Amino acid sequence: MIKPRARSTKPGAALLAWYDAHRRELPWRALAGEAPDPYRVWLSEIMLQQTTVATVKQRYAAFLSRWPAIDDLARAPLDDVLAQWAGLGYYARARNLHACACAVVEAYKGRFPRDEAALRRLPGVGAYTAAAIAAIAFDQPCVAVDGNVERVIARLHAVEAPPRKVAPLIREKAAALMSPARPGDSVQALMELGALICAPRTPDCPACPLSPDCAARRLGAQSDYPAREVKAPKPKRRGAIFILRRGDEALLLRRPPRGLLGGMNAFPSTPLTQDIAAAEFSRFAPAPARWRALEAPVTHIFTHFALEATVFVAHTRGKAAPADCRWAARANLGKEGLPTLMRKAAAHAGLLDA
């Protein structure tokens, strides 16, 4: 039996001390001792949902510069927000971001509520984000459990079940590490530890302030935690994307209202959530024309399926756009806010740089 290494401070205090010494400076993070801006905290939390810090770093400044305060964002057309979001994925976030800004302006005069329950009712704000905003922006004793926290706690206590199956336990153990005097820093410290030290693949245990207390490390089994969820196999689907050109200056675009790529500009296509046999492609063309299939298909991996899309190109002289479609100037294609799959198709057809 290996005993925990003796220590003179409690784990929560050790965690905070580590955070004070090693915290990153991030564009959305207030400097030590400065008051955070709730709008910036909220904006960053939405962008960071299932998205890496490195990616958000590249995109956050442009958002903040374009819409420096929540009133600016609420006044902006939704289309502008979606175009600015293009390429970031999970586009419901952008629709909810705009809806949330409007809600805060209308219901709260542009000031975010401080209450976790009230935050939780805002569009796009779930259990994690509500707790994170309450703790980080308003220093309230709320426990925000994200993937980092799940991993840290699962290792610290050698939790055998997948974290989502034992959420109350994870939350309770995370709460035990919070310092009542500094809830916001405690929450960020847990996440920072998961991001910098207690990493998914190769945790840097010698540098970890919690290693004397870590059950997984005592077992020498850090990589066994957290327990993996069983996941469904990712199906492969085939489909077609139709790029209709009018003369040399216009392209046909449509906009799926919801669901996959909802709200985003797109070329007409087969229903991408279905596997369509090649023989059926022509049924889904947006207009009769001499459709020519490009040589190799475009491939794209979504969260829950892999797509192999044949890109068809045709020219038309017709002025009228088919139902649900519109003509967009080719010169503006780069500003239309195309999701990545559609950018790939456009690049494949020589209409955009890859």
Added chain:
DNA sequence: TAGGCGTGGGT
């Protein structure tokens, strides 16, 4: 409640 919902980087 489990599945739908993007994307890019790492191994």
Added chain:
DNA sequence: TACCCAAGCCT
């Protein structure tokens, strides 16, 4: 190549 993973939310 084929996974895994990232400061999740919604229905």
